[in-house]
Amino acid sequence: METKTDFKNLDGESKLSDQLKNFSNLTKKAQQEYIIEADESNMTQIEILRKVESLLE
Numbered sequence: 001m002e003t004k005t006d007f008k009n010l011d012g013e014s015k016l017s018d019q020l021k022n023f024s025n026l027t028k029k030a031q032q033e034y035i036i037e038a039d040e041s042n043m044t045q046i047e048i049l050r051k052v053e054s055l056l057e
Contacts, residue, residue, distance in 0.1 A: 031055065 009015050016024070031052065038048045 034055070035048060035052065038051060043051075
């Protein structure tokens with residue numbers, strides 16, 4: 001699954017470093033993989049949401 005993220009301001013200038021862009025994409029991928037794994041392990045939806053929220057803190 002590929003996500004498109006726009007890292008530019010209204011003037012078209014890049015506002016984030018390449019490292020930060022890569023980190024953002026890696027965290028999104030890790031979150032998606034975790035949710036899929038959690039779903040496969042039969043966690044309840046509430047348990048999945050609590051886990052995701054704890055990862056975002």
